[in-house]
Amino acid sequence: MKSEERIKVGISIGDLNGIGSEIILKTFEDARMLELCTPVIFGSTKVMSFQKKLLKLDVIYQGIDRADNAVHGKFNVVNVWKETPNIEPGKETEEGGKYALLSLKAAVEALKKEEVDVLVTAPINKHNIQSDDFKFPGHTDYLAKELEGDALMFMVTDDLRVGLLTDHVPVKDVADHITPELIRKKVTIIHDSLLKDFRIRRPKIAVLGINPHSGDQGVIGKEDDEVMRPTLQKLHEEGMLVYGPYSADSFFGSGAYKQFDAVVAAYHDQGLIPFKTLSFGNGVNYTAGLSRVRTSPDHGTAFDMAGKGKADHHSFKEAVFTAMQVFRSREEYKEITANPLQKAKGKL
Known part of the structure; x- marks a missing residue:
């Protein structure tokens, strides 16, 4: 049963100038997290190297070309782009929105193909991400278009x-x-x-x-x-x-x-x-009603503290835990409803 295996958590990097990279790195700086899931970050190893050095965080990552090449027990980074973006912590830039969208699109595509099991999104800036490919007020509406179902913002603790x-x-x-x-x-x-x-x-x-x-x-x-x-x-x-x-x-x-x-x-x-x-x-933004599991932290890009090492990563960490819990619950629900004997015994 898939729910008993290590879940592959796809992660979009968010706005490069916000706190997205910081809360991701801080979450997986704790090596015990790699025993619970296999993180797959959609961005680039160059971005991770820059952020690690800037924030003085000790995270060893594994660069890969495709999500289905992710290595269990490692912090995997899919190289969605090869160039080196200009990162300006705390600033809203066109480039920040461009790469946030590239990361999100790659992560959603991998989710559709079941190369990852769940999606956790780091915060985007709703203004600079707007483009011909993204004309939505936020993640929820974009995901409603890309994934089957009716998306609903559901804040949970x-x-x-x-x-x-x-x-x-x-x-x-x-x-x-x-x-x-x-x-x-x-x-x-x-x-x-x-x-x-x-x-x-x-x-x-x-x-x-x-x-x-x-x-x-x-x-x-x-x-x-x-x-x-x-x-x-x-x-x-x-x-x-x-x-x-x-x-x-x-x-x-x-x-x-x-x-x-x-x-x-x-x-x-x-x-x-x-x-x-x-x-x-410690809250989590969960998108209910979709065919796939998606969560995010309950805050935004926090440009005011970006690049300073002061961002609290606990909401993002809870988002990872919630995504895994919901995935397992869905798997168990499918098994129970497919087995009339279990349903009759009141396990549902």
């Missing part, structure tokens, strides 16, 4: 999981985007992910209201009563343990989130501000 109905949408447009069809689709993706990816047999999901106090019975907006509440009621009647809409202002501070396996926020900041406040830099 051991005791908190937050999904979004809308992600990179201007606040003024949020209410117009939230329809019964969108609510049903997103909540179903989260429900299925909790079941297959996180081994939760009967997922219990809370959904936050769109307006302050969930509209206060129409006083502060009618969307919660006219769109959100009836849709959630139908899902509940169909057998899904979904509840809400809950007033968002007190939901996290009161600890109410602890009663649920996941929380669905109406828009980006409604969910990510409390998540990042509670996760203390």
